[in-house]
Amino acid sequence: MRSLTLWRTLLGVDKTVVEDLNLDPVAGVLVASVRPTGSARHRCGVCLKRCPRYDRGAGRRRWRALDAGTIQVYLEADSSRVSCREHGVIVAAVPWARHQAGHTHHFDSQVAWLATQTSKAAVTVLMRIAWRTVGAIITRVWADTEKLHDPFAGLTRIGIDEISYKRGRKFLTVVVDHDSGRLVWAAPGQDKATLGTFFDALGAERSALITHVSADGAAWIASVVAARCPNAVRCADPFHVVKWATEALDEVRKAAWTEARKQARLNESRTVGRPVHDAQARPHSE
Ligand SMILES: [Zn+2]
CATH class of the missing domain: 3.30.420.10 (Ribonuclease H-like superfamily/Ribonuclease H)
Known part of the structure:
Protein backbone atom coordinates (compact mmCIF):
# COMPACT_ATOMS: atom_id res chain seq x y z
CA MET A 1 0.00 0.00 0.00
CA ARG A 2 2.86 2.31 0.83
CA SER A 3 4.33 1.77 -2.63
CA LEU A 4 0.97 2.71 -4.24
CA THR A 5 0.98 5.97 -2.27
CA LEU A 6 4.51 6.51 -3.51
CA TRP A 7 3.30 5.94 -7.09
CA ARG A 8 0.58 8.54 -6.56
CA THR A 9 3.40 11.02 -5.92
CA LEU A 10 5.49 9.74 -8.83
CA LEU A 11 2.56 10.04 -11.23
CA GLY A 12 1.88 13.55 -9.93
CA VAL A 13 -1.87 12.92 -9.69
CA ASP A 14 -4.15 14.87 -7.39
CA LYS A 15 -7.49 13.78 -5.88
CA THR A 16 -6.69 10.32 -7.20
CA VAL A 17 -6.32 6.91 -5.61
CA VAL A 18 -3.80 4.50 -7.18
CA GLU A 19 -5.36 1.05 -6.79
CA ASP A 20 -2.86 -1.15 -8.55
CA LEU A 21 0.16 -1.16 -10.83
CA ASN A 22 0.89 -3.70 -13.56
CA LEU A 23 3.07 -4.23 -16.58
CA ASP A 24 1.01 -4.82 -19.71
CA PRO A 25 3.02 -7.63 -21.37
CA VAL A 26 1.37 -7.14 -24.77
CA ALA A 27 1.77 -3.38 -25.08
CA GLY A 28 4.97 -3.31 -23.01
CA VAL A 29 3.72 -0.41 -20.90
CA LEU A 30 3.18 0.27 -17.21
CA VAL A 31 -0.51 0.57 -16.30
CA ALA A 32 -1.65 2.26 -13.10
CA SER A 33 -5.26 1.50 -12.17
CA VAL A 34 -6.70 4.64 -10.63
CA ARG A 35 -9.97 6.21 -9.50
CA PRO A 36 -10.94 9.72 -8.44
CA THR A 37 -11.18 10.30 -4.68
CA GLY A 38 -14.68 10.62 -3.20
CA SER A 39 -14.95 14.40 -3.63
CA ALA A 40 -13.78 14.26 -7.27
CA ARG A 41 -16.19 11.52 -8.35
CA HIS A 42 -19.42 11.91 -10.32
CA ARG A 43 -18.74 15.36 -11.63
CA CYS A 44 -19.81 16.71 -15.03
CA GLY A 45 -16.95 16.68 -17.54
CA VAL A 46 -17.76 20.23 -18.64
CA CYS A 47 -19.01 22.24 -15.63
CA LEU A 48 -17.50 19.98 -12.89
CA LYS A 49 -20.76 20.11 -10.91
CA ARG A 50 -21.61 17.04 -8.88
CA CYS A 51 -24.27 14.98 -10.69
CA PRO A 52 -26.07 11.65 -10.35
CA ARG A 53 -24.20 8.72 -11.88
CA TYR A 54 -25.80 7.56 -15.15
CA ASP A 55 -23.95 4.40 -16.28
CA ARG A 56 -20.51 2.84 -16.81
CA GLY A 57 -20.10 4.56 -20.16
CA ALA A 58 -17.54 2.89 -22.39
CA GLY A 59 -16.06 0.91 -19.46
CA ARG A 60 -12.33 0.97 -18.71
CA ARG A 61 -10.14 3.38 -20.64
CA ARG A 62 -6.54 4.58 -20.56
CA TRP A 63 -4.79 7.95 -20.44
CA ARG A 64 -1.15 8.35 -21.42
CA ALA A 65 0.96 9.76 -18.56
CA LEU A 66 4.59 10.94 -18.53
CA ASP A 67 7.09 8.11 -19.02
CA ALA A 68 8.75 6.45 -16.04
CA GLY A 69 12.34 6.38 -17.24
CA THR A 70 12.23 4.52 -20.55
CA ILE A 71 8.85 2.86 -20.13
CA GLN A 72 5.54 4.41 -21.21
CA VAL A 73 2.97 4.83 -18.43
CA TYR A 74 -0.82 4.77 -18.70
CA LEU A 75 -3.51 5.50 -16.13
CA GLU A 76 -6.51 3.19 -16.40
CA ALA A 77 -9.93 3.90 -14.90
CA ASP A 78 -13.68 3.58 -15.45
CA SER A 79 -15.08 6.19 -17.80
CA SER A 80 -18.51 6.32 -16.23
CA ARG A 81 -21.12 8.83 -17.30
CA VAL A 82 -23.16 11.24 -15.19
CA SER A 83 -26.39 13.07 -15.87
CA CYS A 84 -25.84 16.82 -15.69
CA ARG A 85 -28.83 19.16 -15.56
CA GLU A 86 -27.13 21.53 -17.94
CA HIS A 87 -25.06 19.22 -20.15
CA GLY A 88 -27.16 16.04 -20.18
CA VAL A 89 -25.63 12.57 -20.12
CA ILE A 90 -21.91 13.15 -20.27
CA VAL A 91 -18.62 11.39 -19.49
CA ALA A 92 -17.62 12.21 -15.90
CA ALA A 93 -14.65 14.46 -15.21
CA VAL A 94 -11.37 12.91 -14.06
CA PRO A 95 -8.92 14.88 -11.93
CA TRP A 96 -5.83 13.74 -13.85
CA ALA A 97 -6.84 14.84 -17.39
CA ARG A 98 -8.85 17.36 -19.39
CA HIS A 99 -12.34 16.39 -20.51
CA GLN A 100 -12.18 13.88 -23.39
CA ALA A 101 -8.38 14.12 -23.59
CA GLY A 102 -6.31 10.96 -23.96
CA HIS A 103 -3.32 12.34 -22.02
CA THR A 104 -2.83 13.52 -18.45
CA HIS A 105 -2.48 17.19 -17.44
CA HIS A 106 1.27 16.75 -16.89
CA PHE A 107 1.71 15.11 -20.29
CA ASP A 108 -0.23 17.94 -21.97
CA SER A 109 1.82 20.57 -20.15
CA GLN A 110 5.13 19.02 -21.16
CA VAL A 111 4.13 18.75 -24.84
CA ALA A 112 2.80 22.33 -24.87
CA TRP A 113 5.98 23.68 -23.26
CA LEU A 114 8.18 21.70 -25.67
CA ALA A 115 6.19 23.11 -28.60
CA THR A 116 7.29 26.60 -27.53
CA GLN A 117 10.94 25.54 -27.31
CA THR A 118 11.58 23.17 -30.21
CA SER A 119 10.22 21.88 -33.51
CA LYS A 120 7.03 19.86 -33.77
CA ALA A 121 9.02 16.99 -35.31
CA ALA A 122 11.35 16.89 -32.28
CA VAL A 123 8.33 16.79 -29.94
CA THR A 124 6.84 13.78 -31.76
CA VAL A 125 10.11 11.84 -31.39
CA LEU A 126 10.85 12.76 -27.77
CA MET A 127 7.29 12.24 -26.49
CA ARG A 128 6.56 9.28 -28.80
CA ILE A 129 3.31 10.74 -30.11
CA ALA A 130 1.85 11.46 -33.54
CA TRP A 131 2.20 14.79 -35.35
CA ARG A 132 -1.55 15.43 -35.08
CA THR A 133 -1.51 14.70 -31.34
CA VAL A 134 0.93 17.58 -30.79
CA GLY A 135 -1.53 19.93 -32.52
CA ALA A 136 -4.50 18.62 -30.52
CA ILE A 137 -2.62 19.05 -27.23
CA ILE A 138 -1.51 22.60 -28.09
CA THR A 139 -5.12 23.49 -28.96
CA ARG A 140 -6.59 22.26 -25.67
CA VAL A 141 -3.80 23.68 -23.48
CA TRP A 142 -4.12 27.04 -25.23
CA ALA A 143 -7.92 27.00 -24.80
CA ASP A 144 -7.40 26.75 -21.02
CA THR A 145 -4.54 29.28 -20.95
CA GLU A 146 -6.54 31.79 -22.98
CA LYS A 147 -9.27 31.84 -20.32
CA LEU A 148 -6.76 32.94 -17.67
CA HIS A 149 -4.88 35.46 -19.74
CA ASP A 150 -6.03 38.46 -21.79
CA PRO A 151 -3.39 39.04 -24.50
CA PHE A 152 -4.91 42.44 -25.30
CA ALA A 153 -4.73 43.81 -21.74
CA GLY A 154 -2.82 47.10 -21.51
CA LEU A 155 -1.99 47.15 -25.22
CA THR A 156 -0.75 50.61 -26.27
CA ASP A 237 9.65 49.92 -37.91
CA PRO A 238 13.48 49.79 -37.72
CA PHE A 239 13.67 46.49 -39.61
CA HIS A 240 12.02 48.00 -42.69
CA VAL A 241 13.94 51.29 -42.42
CA VAL A 242 17.23 49.35 -42.50
CA LYS A 243 15.89 47.13 -45.30
CA TRP A 244 14.85 50.14 -47.41
CA ALA A 245 18.22 51.87 -46.82
CA THR A 246 20.11 48.69 -47.74
CA GLU A 247 18.06 48.28 -50.92
CA ALA A 248 18.59 51.95 -51.87
CA LEU A 249 22.31 51.60 -51.25
CA ASP A 250 22.34 48.50 -53.41
CA GLU A 251 20.72 50.41 -56.29
CA VAL A 252 23.32 53.18 -56.00
CA ARG A 253 26.10 50.57 -55.88
CA LYS A 254 24.75 48.84 -59.02
CA ALA A 255 24.40 52.17 -60.86
CA ALA A 256 27.97 53.19 -59.90
CA TRP A 257 29.26 49.79 -61.01
CA THR A 258 27.46 50.02 -64.38
CA GLU A 259 28.79 53.54 -64.91
CA ALA A 260 32.34 52.48 -64.00
CA ARG A 261 32.19 49.57 -66.46
CA LYS A 262 30.85 51.87 -69.19
CA GLN A 263 33.72 54.30 -68.59
CA ALA A 264 36.22 51.46 -68.61
CA ARG A 265 34.90 50.21 -71.98
CA LEU A 266 35.08 53.74 -73.42
CA ASN A 267 38.68 54.09 -72.28
CA GLU A 268 39.46 50.68 -73.77
CA SER A 269 38.05 51.61 -77.20
CA ARG A 270 40.01 54.91 -77.20
CA THR A 271 43.27 53.11 -76.54
CA VAL A 272 42.81 50.51 -79.31
CA GLY A 273 45.67 50.86 -81.81
CA ARG A 274 47.92 52.81 -79.47
CA PRO A 275 51.17 51.35 -78.26
CA VAL A 276 50.64 49.22 -75.16
CA HIS A 277 52.95 51.29 -72.96
CA ASP A 278 51.05 54.43 -73.98
CA ALA A 279 47.61 52.91 -73.09
CA GLN A 280 48.86 51.71 -69.75
CA ALA A 281 50.25 55.11 -68.94
CA ARG A 282 46.90 56.86 -69.49
CA PRO A 283 45.10 57.71 -66.27
CA HIS A 284 41.63 56.13 -65.79
CA SER A 285 40.02 59.41 -64.96
CA GLU A 286 40.42 60.70 -68.50
ZN1 LIG B 1 -22.44 20.10 -16.58
Whole structure:
Protein backbone atom coordinates (compact mmCIF):
# COMPACT_ATOMS: atom_id res chain seq x y z
CA MET A 1 0.00 0.00 0.00
CA ARG A 2 2.86 2.31 0.83
CA SER A 3 4.33 1.77 -2.63
CA LEU A 4 0.97 2.71 -4.24
CA THR A 5 0.98 5.97 -2.27
CA LEU A 6 4.51 6.51 -3.51
CA TRP A 7 3.30 5.94 -7.09
CA ARG A 8 0.58 8.54 -6.56
CA THR A 9 3.40 11.02 -5.92
CA LEU A 10 5.49 9.74 -8.83
CA LEU A 11 2.56 10.04 -11.23
CA GLY A 12 1.88 13.55 -9.93
CA VAL A 13 -1.87 12.92 -9.69
CA ASP A 14 -4.15 14.87 -7.39
CA LYS A 15 -7.49 13.78 -5.88
CA THR A 16 -6.69 10.32 -7.20
CA VAL A 17 -6.32 6.91 -5.61
CA VAL A 18 -3.80 4.50 -7.18
CA GLU A 19 -5.36 1.05 -6.79
CA ASP A 20 -2.86 -1.15 -8.55
CA LEU A 21 0.16 -1.16 -10.83
CA ASN A 22 0.89 -3.70 -13.56
CA LEU A 23 3.07 -4.23 -16.58
CA ASP A 24 1.01 -4.82 -19.71
CA PRO A 25 3.02 -7.63 -21.37
CA VAL A 26 1.37 -7.14 -24.77
CA ALA A 27 1.77 -3.38 -25.08
CA GLY A 28 4.97 -3.31 -23.01
CA VAL A 29 3.72 -0.41 -20.90
CA LEU A 30 3.18 0.27 -17.21
CA VAL A 31 -0.51 0.57 -16.30
CA ALA A 32 -1.65 2.26 -13.10
CA SER A 33 -5.26 1.50 -12.17
CA VAL A 34 -6.70 4.64 -10.63
CA ARG A 35 -9.97 6.21 -9.50
CA PRO A 36 -10.94 9.72 -8.44
CA THR A 37 -11.18 10.30 -4.68
CA GLY A 38 -14.68 10.62 -3.20
CA SER A 39 -14.95 14.40 -3.63
CA ALA A 40 -13.78 14.26 -7.27
CA ARG A 41 -16.19 11.52 -8.35
CA HIS A 42 -19.42 11.91 -10.32
CA ARG A 43 -18.74 15.36 -11.63
CA CYS A 44 -19.81 16.71 -15.03
CA GLY A 45 -16.95 16.68 -17.54
CA VAL A 46 -17.76 20.23 -18.64
CA CYS A 47 -19.01 22.24 -15.63
CA LEU A 48 -17.50 19.98 -12.89
CA LYS A 49 -20.76 20.11 -10.91
CA ARG A 50 -21.61 17.04 -8.88
CA CYS A 51 -24.27 14.98 -10.69
CA PRO A 52 -26.07 11.65 -10.35
CA ARG A 53 -24.20 8.72 -11.88
CA TYR A 54 -25.80 7.56 -15.15
CA ASP A 55 -23.95 4.40 -16.28
CA ARG A 56 -20.51 2.84 -16.81
CA GLY A 57 -20.10 4.56 -20.16
CA ALA A 58 -17.54 2.89 -22.39
CA GLY A 59 -16.06 0.91 -19.46
CA ARG A 60 -12.33 0.97 -18.71
CA ARG A 61 -10.14 3.38 -20.64
CA ARG A 62 -6.54 4.58 -20.56
CA TRP A 63 -4.79 7.95 -20.44
CA ARG A 64 -1.15 8.35 -21.42
CA ALA A 65 0.96 9.76 -18.56
CA LEU A 66 4.59 10.94 -18.53
CA ASP A 67 7.09 8.11 -19.02
CA ALA A 68 8.75 6.45 -16.04
CA GLY A 69 12.34 6.38 -17.24
CA THR A 70 12.23 4.52 -20.55
CA ILE A 71 8.85 2.86 -20.13
CA GLN A 72 5.54 4.41 -21.21
CA VAL A 73 2.97 4.83 -18.43
CA TYR A 74 -0.82 4.77 -18.70
CA LEU A 75 -3.51 5.50 -16.13
CA GLU A 76 -6.51 3.19 -16.40
CA ALA A 77 -9.93 3.90 -14.90
CA ASP A 78 -13.68 3.58 -15.45
CA SER A 79 -15.08 6.19 -17.80
CA SER A 80 -18.51 6.32 -16.23
CA ARG A 81 -21.12 8.83 -17.30
CA VAL A 82 -23.16 11.24 -15.19
CA SER A 83 -26.39 13.07 -15.87
CA CYS A 84 -25.84 16.82 -15.69
CA ARG A 85 -28.83 19.16 -15.56
CA GLU A 86 -27.13 21.53 -17.94
CA HIS A 87 -25.06 19.22 -20.15
CA GLY A 88 -27.16 16.04 -20.18
CA VAL A 89 -25.63 12.57 -20.12
CA ILE A 90 -21.91 13.15 -20.27
CA VAL A 91 -18.62 11.39 -19.49
CA ALA A 92 -17.62 12.21 -15.90
CA ALA A 93 -14.65 14.46 -15.21
CA VAL A 94 -11.37 12.91 -14.06
CA PRO A 95 -8.92 14.88 -11.93
CA TRP A 96 -5.83 13.74 -13.85
CA ALA A 97 -6.84 14.84 -17.39
CA ARG A 98 -8.85 17.36 -19.39
CA HIS A 99 -12.34 16.39 -20.51
CA GLN A 100 -12.18 13.88 -23.39
CA ALA A 101 -8.38 14.12 -23.59
CA GLY A 102 -6.31 10.96 -23.96
CA HIS A 103 -3.32 12.34 -22.02
CA THR A 104 -2.83 13.52 -18.45
CA HIS A 105 -2.48 17.19 -17.44
CA HIS A 106 1.27 16.75 -16.89
CA PHE A 107 1.71 15.11 -20.29
CA ASP A 108 -0.23 17.94 -21.97
CA SER A 109 1.82 20.57 -20.15
CA GLN A 110 5.13 19.02 -21.16
CA VAL A 111 4.13 18.75 -24.84
CA ALA A 112 2.80 22.33 -24.87
CA TRP A 113 5.98 23.68 -23.26
CA LEU A 114 8.18 21.70 -25.67
CA ALA A 115 6.19 23.11 -28.60
CA THR A 116 7.29 26.60 -27.53
CA GLN A 117 10.94 25.54 -27.31
CA THR A 118 11.58 23.17 -30.21
CA SER A 119 10.22 21.88 -33.51
CA LYS A 120 7.03 19.86 -33.77
CA ALA A 121 9.02 16.99 -35.31
CA ALA A 122 11.35 16.89 -32.28
CA VAL A 123 8.33 16.79 -29.94
CA THR A 124 6.84 13.78 -31.76
CA VAL A 125 10.11 11.84 -31.39
CA LEU A 126 10.85 12.76 -27.77
CA MET A 127 7.29 12.24 -26.49
CA ARG A 128 6.56 9.28 -28.80
CA ILE A 129 3.31 10.74 -30.11
CA ALA A 130 1.85 11.46 -33.54
CA TRP A 131 2.20 14.79 -35.35
CA ARG A 132 -1.55 15.43 -35.08
CA THR A 133 -1.51 14.70 -31.34
CA VAL A 134 0.93 17.58 -30.79
CA GLY A 135 -1.53 19.93 -32.52
CA ALA A 136 -4.50 18.62 -30.52
CA ILE A 137 -2.62 19.05 -27.23
CA ILE A 138 -1.51 22.60 -28.09
CA THR A 139 -5.12 23.49 -28.96
CA ARG A 140 -6.59 22.26 -25.67
CA VAL A 141 -3.80 23.68 -23.48
CA TRP A 142 -4.12 27.04 -25.23
CA ALA A 143 -7.92 27.00 -24.80
CA ASP A 144 -7.40 26.75 -21.02
CA THR A 145 -4.54 29.28 -20.95
CA GLU A 146 -6.54 31.79 -22.98
CA LYS A 147 -9.27 31.84 -20.32
CA LEU A 148 -6.76 32.94 -17.67
CA HIS A 149 -4.88 35.46 -19.74
CA ASP A 150 -6.03 38.46 -21.79
CA PRO A 151 -3.39 39.04 -24.50
CA PHE A 152 -4.91 42.44 -25.30
CA ALA A 153 -4.73 43.81 -21.74
CA GLY A 154 -2.82 47.10 -21.51
CA LEU A 155 -1.99 47.15 -25.22
CA THR A 156 -0.75 50.61 -26.27
CA ARG A 157 2.22 50.19 -28.62
CA ILE A 158 1.89 47.53 -31.27
CA GLY A 159 3.69 46.34 -34.38
CA ILE A 160 1.90 44.91 -37.42
CA ASP A 161 3.62 42.84 -40.07
CA GLU A 162 3.09 39.90 -42.39
CA ILE A 163 5.19 36.76 -42.62
CA SER A 164 5.17 34.20 -45.39
CA TYR A 165 5.12 30.44 -45.19
CA LYS A 166 4.81 27.57 -47.70
CA ARG A 167 7.75 29.11 -49.59
CA GLY A 168 6.19 32.52 -49.88
CA ARG A 169 2.86 31.27 -51.22
CA LYS A 170 0.85 31.91 -48.02
CA PHE A 171 0.87 34.72 -45.50
CA LEU A 172 0.08 35.37 -41.85
CA THR A 173 -0.69 38.81 -40.48
CA VAL A 174 0.84 39.18 -37.03
CA VAL A 175 0.53 41.75 -34.24
CA VAL A 176 3.15 42.14 -31.51
CA ASP A 177 3.13 44.10 -28.26
CA HIS A 178 6.24 46.32 -28.28
CA ASP A 179 6.16 46.71 -24.48
CA SER A 180 6.16 43.02 -23.62
CA GLY A 181 7.85 41.86 -26.82
CA ARG A 182 5.15 39.21 -27.20
CA LEU A 183 3.12 38.06 -30.16
CA VAL A 184 -0.48 38.96 -29.30
CA TRP A 185 -2.40 37.96 -32.41
CA ALA A 186 -1.90 36.17 -35.75
CA ALA A 187 -4.25 35.06 -38.52
CA PRO A 188 -3.94 33.64 -42.04
CA GLY A 189 -4.22 36.28 -44.76
CA GLN A 190 -2.56 39.54 -45.76
CA ASP A 191 -5.26 42.10 -46.44
CA LYS A 192 -7.53 44.71 -44.92
CA ALA A 193 -10.20 42.19 -43.95
CA THR A 194 -7.68 40.04 -42.03
CA LEU A 195 -6.31 43.00 -40.08
CA GLY A 196 -9.88 44.19 -39.52
CA THR A 197 -10.64 41.01 -37.55
CA PHE A 198 -7.84 41.93 -35.10
CA PHE A 199 -9.41 45.32 -34.41
CA ASP A 200 -12.84 43.66 -34.15
CA ALA A 201 -11.45 41.39 -31.43
CA LEU A 202 -9.72 44.32 -29.73
CA GLY A 203 -12.90 46.41 -29.76
CA ALA A 204 -13.34 50.15 -30.38
CA GLU A 205 -12.64 51.15 -26.77
CA ARG A 206 -9.28 49.39 -26.57
CA SER A 207 -8.35 50.39 -30.15
CA ALA A 208 -8.67 54.01 -29.04
CA LEU A 209 -6.03 53.37 -26.34
CA ILE A 210 -3.39 52.40 -28.92
CA THR A 211 -0.82 55.19 -29.07
CA HIS A 212 1.76 53.84 -31.55
CA VAL A 213 1.59 51.41 -34.45
CA SER A 214 4.73 50.35 -36.28
CA ALA A 215 4.50 48.68 -39.68
CA ASP A 216 6.11 48.51 -43.08
CA GLY A 217 4.90 50.92 -45.74
CA ALA A 218 2.04 48.68 -46.93
CA ALA A 219 -1.00 50.76 -47.85
CA TRP A 220 -3.44 48.07 -46.66
CA ILE A 221 -2.04 48.31 -43.11
CA ALA A 222 -1.91 52.12 -43.12
CA SER A 223 -5.52 52.53 -44.22
CA VAL A 224 -6.91 50.07 -41.65
CA VAL A 225 -4.85 51.64 -38.84
CA ALA A 226 -5.99 55.14 -39.83
CA ALA A 227 -9.62 54.03 -39.78
CA ARG A 228 -9.57 51.88 -36.62
CA CYS A 229 -6.89 53.52 -34.42
CA PRO A 230 -7.69 57.24 -34.55
CA ASN A 231 -5.29 58.19 -31.74
CA ALA A 232 -2.28 56.21 -32.88
CA VAL A 233 0.94 57.57 -34.35
CA ARG A 234 2.05 55.43 -37.28
CA CYS A 235 5.78 54.65 -37.29
CA ALA A 236 8.10 52.85 -39.69
CA ASP A 237 9.65 49.92 -37.91
CA PRO A 238 13.48 49.79 -37.72
CA PHE A 239 13.67 46.49 -39.61
CA HIS A 240 12.02 48.00 -42.69
CA VAL A 241 13.94 51.29 -42.42
CA VAL A 242 17.23 49.35 -42.50
CA LYS A 243 15.89 47.13 -45.30
CA TRP A 244 14.85 50.14 -47.41
CA ALA A 245 18.22 51.87 -46.82
CA THR A 246 20.11 48.69 -47.74
CA GLU A 247 18.06 48.28 -50.92
CA ALA A 248 18.59 51.95 -51.87
CA LEU A 249 22.31 51.60 -51.25
CA ASP A 250 22.34 48.50 -53.41
CA GLU A 251 20.72 50.41 -56.29
CA VAL A 252 23.32 53.18 -56.00
CA ARG A 253 26.10 50.57 -55.88
CA LYS A 254 24.75 48.84 -59.02
CA ALA A 255 24.40 52.17 -60.86
CA ALA A 256 27.97 53.19 -59.90
CA TRP A 257 29.26 49.79 -61.01
CA THR A 258 27.46 50.02 -64.38
CA GLU A 259 28.79 53.54 -64.91
CA ALA A 260 32.34 52.48 -64.00
CA ARG A 261 32.19 49.57 -66.46
CA LYS A 262 30.85 51.87 -69.19
CA GLN A 263 33.72 54.30 -68.59
CA ALA A 264 36.22 51.46 -68.61
CA ARG A 265 34.90 50.21 -71.98
CA LEU A 266 35.08 53.74 -73.42
CA ASN A 267 38.68 54.09 -72.28
CA GLU A 268 39.46 50.68 -73.77
CA SER A 269 38.05 51.61 -77.20
CA ARG A 270 40.01 54.91 -77.20
CA THR A 271 43.27 53.11 -76.54
CA VAL A 272 42.81 50.51 -79.31
CA GLY A 273 45.67 50.86 -81.81
CA ARG A 274 47.92 52.81 -79.47
CA PRO A 275 51.17 51.35 -78.26
CA VAL A 276 50.64 49.22 -75.16
CA HIS A 277 52.95 51.29 -72.96
CA ASP A 278 51.05 54.43 -73.98
CA ALA A 279 47.61 52.91 -73.09
CA GLN A 280 48.86 51.71 -69.75
CA ALA A 281 50.25 55.11 -68.94
CA ARG A 282 46.90 56.86 -69.49
CA PRO A 283 45.10 57.71 -66.27
CA HIS A 284 41.63 56.13 -65.79
CA SER A 285 40.02 59.41 -64.96
CA GLU A 286 40.42 60.70 -68.50
ZN1 LIG B 1 -22.44 20.10 -16.58
